[in-house]
Amino acid sequence: MKLGFLVDLNLCMGCKGCEVACKVENEVPISSWRLRVKYVDVGVFPDTKRTFTPLRCNHCEDAPCERICPVSALHYLDNGIVNIDKDRCIGCAGCIMACPYGAIYMDPETNTADKCTYCAHRVSSGLMPSCVVACPVEANIFGDTEDVTSGISQYIMSHNIKVRKPEKGTFPKHYYVGGGEINLNPLASVRKEGHQLFNNITHLKFIGGHH
Amino acid sequence: MIEHSIPATQAVVTLDVALPGIVWGWIITMNMWAKSIGTGVLFVGFYLLKKYHSDEKIQAIKMPLVMISIIFIHIFLLFTVLDLHQMFRFWHIFFYPHWTSAITVGAWIVTILVGVLFIMAGAKYFNRDSIYDSFFPLAVILAIPVTLYTAGIMAESTARELWQMPTEMVQMTLSATLVGSATLLLIGNNSFSDEAKRDLAIVMGLSAFVAFLLYMGEYIFGSMKAEEVGAVLQAVKEGGAYSSMFWVGQTLAYLVPAFLVFLSVTNKSYGTMPLASVSALAGLWLVKHVWLIIPQLLPMS
Ligand code: SF4
């Protein structure tokens, strides 16, 4: 079994339901995200459109974060999920430097690394990840990519799929339908100072005053 | 701006999380800088002690040399542990080692090196030079992976394309020989013969020159091969704080020492070597710092 994720960006309407559901389910602290929906505005007024791209850990088949972790806090589960053991983590931030997708954050409340686990705790009891459940348009499709009859496999077979930064050789197990250069390549869109919908993000201080 | 948007699309990110900021900051710079000194004095000191085995003034550095190495390796270890968000879990590296990680391999080897250095210091203290001498080659062999493992960590940092292997490996080696020779030139300034100073100066000058060439190679050609490298180097090319720091670092660490060494060797006068050495030591900190920080300015998502 190799669990994977697929987001159909043609369906996603940027409601952030998945983001909120993830925060609640996993008690993700303020100023940290396991899953977030990136907005990129394209075009010139009045001919403009907004694209929405949910971004989460890709559960790479050859995960640089797992490779660099000195204590195996990041580890593979049998179902392909790249999981994290927060009690094991020493907070070296090697994984943050290694993940090409910016998927890992340092939890200011536990002073340990954390990230999306595809809700491994829910999956182990037969439940879907909470973001999948929350999505009102069923843009998130989750399942076994090794089972050709699964919903995700069928979707992959009938659509044109893309992954983020394939050139990194990480073999992401997170796919996008309707993804393009603009929303999947961080260098293909500009970030203007003061041009974000949320400009003043409150950052929690790390426990123990770590920088 | 370091992004390269397609003009036709006018694509602007209007909502994304803020960058995590600088995750590895000056503490890691201190770590790399101190490690270069701690291992560099072993490499260059070994050569000096072997070549001038009957020169008493050179042989007198045996104790200072091992003490400098112990002190700087401990500064390096202190800053390594200080940077951990969970520093009291450091022992996990020894009880749950993950051998694919350069961090783990480095931590284990440096621990063995520290043990060997203490044996050497003890041997010298009790005037057992034969024990000191027999452990020195082992210390040098262990110092090689200790110097190189940071390059391994940088290579495993898949997100930061600027840090390439084997360039970083060569840069780490040159950093060690640069500041190793600089430190020995400082401690031997009043006692070493001109011949020994000349040897040290040549090691320092060549290390500086080759390291400078490597950085310039990356600066000029890096962006022709990789989009991300080009985007990162914009932080240095566009001006601003990191640009100044980069050029001040290159000048102090490499250009000033290489130039002074060239003058000294041609004039056979080594009076400027303390200045060149201090310049190399200070400059290397800046060079390491800029190279550590700039890839972290790149948006990952
Ligand atoms: S996306 Fe990042 S955090 Fe997730 S498995 Fe890949 S490298 Fe690790």
Ligand code: SF4
């Ligand atoms: S921060 Fe934690 S999870 Fe990340 S590499 Fe270090 S020990 Fe592993």
